[in-house]
Amino acid sequence: MKLHEYQSKQLFAEHRIPIPRGQMTMNASEAKSIAEELGGRVVVKSQVLVGGRGKAGGIRLVDSPEEAEEVATQILGMKIKGLPVRKVLIDEAADIKTEIYLGITNDRNRRCPVMIASAEGGVEIEDVAKTHPDKIIRVWIDPLLGLQEYQARYLAACTEMPHEYWRDFMLITKGLYRAFIESDATLAEINPLVITADKRLLALDGKVVLDDNGLFRHPELAEMRDLDEEAPEEREARKYGLSYVKLDGEIGCMVNGAGLAMATMDVINLYGGSPANFLDIGGGASAEKVAAAIQIIIRDPDVKAVLFNIFGGITRGDEVARGILAALEKTPSELPMIVRLVGTNAEEGRHLLADADMETAISLADATEKAISAARAGEGS
Amino acid sequence: MSILVDKNTKLLVQGITGREGLFHTARMIEHGTNVVAGVTPQKGGDWVLGGKIPVFDTVKTAVETTGANTSVIFVPARFSADAILEAADAGISLIVCITEGIPVQDMMKVRRYLDQMGVRLVGPNCPGLLSPGKAKVGIIPGNIAISGNIGVVSRSGTLTYEVLHALMQNEMGVSTCVGIGGDPINGTSFVDTLELFEADPHTEKVVLIGEIGGRDEELAAEYIRDHMTKQVVAFIAGKTAPPGKRMGHAGAIVEGGEGTAEDKIKALAAAGVMTADRPEEIPGLLH
Numbered sequence: 001m002k003l004h005e006y007q008s009k010q011l012f013a014e015h016r017i018p019i020p021r022g023q024m025t026m027n028a029s030e031a032k033s034i035a036e037e038l039g040g041r042v043v044v045k046s047q048v049l050v051g052g053r054g055k056a057g058g059i060r061l062v063d064s065p066e067e068a069e070e071v072a073t074q075i076l077g078m079k080i081k082g083l084p085v086r087k088v089l090i091d092e093a094a095d096i097k098t099e100i101y102l103g104i105t106n107d108r109n110r111r112c113p114v115m116i117a118s119a120e121g122g123v124e125i126e127d128v129a130k131t132h133p134d135k136i137i138r139v140w141i142d143p144l145l146g147l148q149e150y151q152a153r154y155l156a157a158c159t160e161m162p163h164e165y166w167r168d169f170m171l172i173t174k175g176l177y178r179a180f181i182e183s184d185a186t187l188a189e190i191n192p193l194v195i196t197a198d199k200r201l202l203a204l205d206g207k208v209v210l211d212d213n214g215l216f217r218h219p220e221l222a223e224m225r226d227l228d229e230e231a232p233e234e235r236e237a238r239k240y241g242l243s244y245v246k247l248d249g250e251i252g253c254m255v256n257g258a259g260l261a262m263a264t265m266d267v268i269n270l271y272g273g274s275p276a277n278f279l280d281i282g283g284g285a286s287a288e289k290v291a292a293a294i295q296i297i298i299r300d301p302d303v304k305a306v307l308f309n310i311f312g313g314i315t316r317g318d319e320v321a322r323g324i325l326a327a328l329e330k331t332p333s334e335l336p337m338i339v340r341l342v343g344t345n346a347e348e349g350r351h352l353l354a355d356a357d358m359e360t361a362i363s364l365a366d367a368t369e370k371a372i373s374a375a376r377a378g379e380g381s
Numbered sequence: 382m383s384i385l386v387d388k389n390t391k392l393l394v395q396g397i398t399g400r401e402g403l404f405h406t407a408r409m410i411e412h413g414t415n416v417v418a419g420v421t422p423q424k425g426g427d428w429v430l431g432g433k434i435p436v437f438d439t440v441k442t443a444v445e446t447t448g449a450n451t452s453v454i455f456v457p458a459r460f461s462a463d464a465i466l467e468a469a470d471a472g473i474s475l476i477v478c479i480t481e482g483i484p485v486q487d488m489m490k491v492r493r494y495l496d497q498m499g500v501r502l503v504g505p506n507c508p509g510l511l512s513p514g515k516a517k518v519g520i521i522p523g524n525i526a527i528s529g530n531i532g533v534v535s536r537s538g539t540l541t542y543e544v545l546h547a548l549m550q551n552e553m554g555v556s557t558c559v560g561i562g563g564d565p566i567n568g569t570s571f572v573d574t575l576e577l578f579e580a581d582p583h584t585e586k587v588v589l590i591g592e593i594g595g596r597d598e599e600l601a602a603e604y605i606r607d608h609m610t611k612q613v614v615a616f617i618a619g620k621t622a623p624p625g626k627r628m629g630h631a632g633a634i635v636e637g638g639e640g641t642a643e644d645k646i647k648a649l650a651a652a653g654v655m656t657a658d659r660p661e662e663i664p665g666l667l668h
Binding site for chain 1 (some may be wrong): 394440447458459482483484485486488489490492493494520521522523524535536537538539540541542543546560563565566580592593594595596616618619620621622623625626628630632642653658659660
């Protein structure tokens with residue numbers, strides 16, 4: 001789960017990381033009064049959960065409250081990478097002398113958090129990693145010991161932080177580490193961390209991504225989820241404990257198991273079709289979950305055919321077949337549907353489906369070819 | 382023969398009185414696994430499955446009383462890190478964690494601690510282990526594999542069943558199937574498992590089932606190139622997965638250009654490993 005910039009900075013402030021004075025708003029006239037309070041010269045920043053806001057014109061410096069209102073009106077009407085802007089953050093403008101990058105994430109290969117700093121702040125860290133890999137400083141943190149003072153000093157030294165700022169920089173690194181750990185984050189990044197003309201360190205921009213599996217420990221953070229930023233079908237899928245990712249093809253798929261679901265997409269592609277989605281109904285595959293999954297798939301206007309790929313292990317094939325039939329009785333659909341059922345009690349399951357005039361298959365190859373040709377026939381009609 | 386679990390396995394089930402724990406314990410016993418005890422805090426003194434299996438309050442007392450050497454964990458994600466550490470501290474040498482959804486920071490701490498103790502963890506977020514006809518520790522259906530000389534190691538669940546089923550239909554038997562799990566931070570890796578298969582005199586060939594995310598398959602390729610004398614064939618899921626999206630498994634995500642199926646297949650090919658385009662092709666690649 002991604003947090004907005006204003007939410008990330010709130011979290012930072014709770015861990016005593018200095019942030020600019022500012023406030024989020026959803027309307028332009030309020031933007032004006034916020035700007036007035038902040039002294040007129042402010043930055044109007046679109047709050048959408050995608051990168052590249054600046055390049056898209058979603059972050060603008062203005063000189064007066066009137067201009068703040070005007071620019072906020074424009075930005076609140078924008079779409080950035082397809083996402084409508086519903087919120088803006090009005091921050092006091094800062095006089096920037098130096099920009100630094102400071103972030104922390106999990107290093108999967110080393111199985112521990114890694115704190116990263118770079119004197120090349122204010123640009124995408126991935127770009128710095130490509131163009132100036134030597135400018136990226138990393139310290140790996142023992143998960144049982146936590147961040148050590150010497151590690152923070154090392155980051156300060158390597159980013160050529162002037163000594164007069166070390167004390168504050170140490171507080172910020174420790175605060176960022178705590179914010180990361182205590183919120184079960186997978187990423188917490190300040191970019192840029194700036195030194196201002198009046199000699200302060202300030203977190204001008206922030207990004208936090210939370211581990212969905214850790215949210216049970218943080219109900220207050222879970223509540224920050226911006227439902228407007230989520231596609232409705234993804235929200236629906238989450239409600240039923242389904243894993244769903246929308247893709248741009250024409251064959252909807254419903255599969256039990258994430259690995260098998262990916263393999264199904266790959267095989268569709270191998271045979272010249274393209275998958276409309278990734279959808280894992282998980283183990284057990286209750287009738288309720290099957291019904292919710294079918295709903296999500298058939299509501300997608302791009303879908304021309306549906307492929308069910310179910311391996312009956314503990315879940316018996318005949319039960320899954322009954323689940324599919326019950327779901328389709330409640331939500332009838334004209335779309336061609338092909339069911340591939342293998343494993344425990346698969347034969348009984350296939351009989352049940354065949355009796356209900358559904359197309360069945362034994363091999364994934366056969367099922368895929370049937371689904372692709374059904375989708376093409378549907379396109380032609 | 383087999384690796385990790387066999388007739389010497391004395392199994393303890395953590396979370397035995399839960400719905401999943403109880404159901405799968407019955408399946409494991411049906412498969413001939415020697416289940417010696419269960420643990421559920423505050424249910425100590427109970428007996429389950431018709432009075433056959435004693436339930437203990439703590440892993441320590443269960444181990445002391447029954448001599449359990451292996452534990453399988455079915456407790457909810459929020460209690461799993463604690464359950465793994467409890468098993469490790471009680472002297473269990475092989476811990477198999479089925480639970481999905483453990484916070485990644487919990488797993489980083491657990492893994493670091495287990496490494497220091499020298500305790501082996503399989504999983505989490507995995508289907509467990511199956512040595513057909515000898516022992517089943519976890520949830521892999523026992524009826525979709527026969528005993529034989531092929532080792533199977535996988536990050537997936539049902540995709541693994543699919544491959545086991547395809548092998549069985551071709552009358553190919555399995556020494557042990559190891560589900561290492563779909564989380565970004567787990568215990569036993571592909572390389573760890575390949576080492577065990579390479580050393581097992583009864584495993585002749587190995588099937589490796591990988592997926593997008595991380596570098597475990599690339600490391601496996603290096604190991605195969607440098608150390609493996611046995612044939613390895615592979616399937617990698619997620620060629621069509623878009624970057625930056627998590628595909629069901631917490632660990633199945635291409636991030637910062639790392640973890641693509643293409644890179645993994647390339648690394649495996651460079652180590653002489655043939656990769657199937659479809660899971661159903663795997664039996665045909667084994668010679």
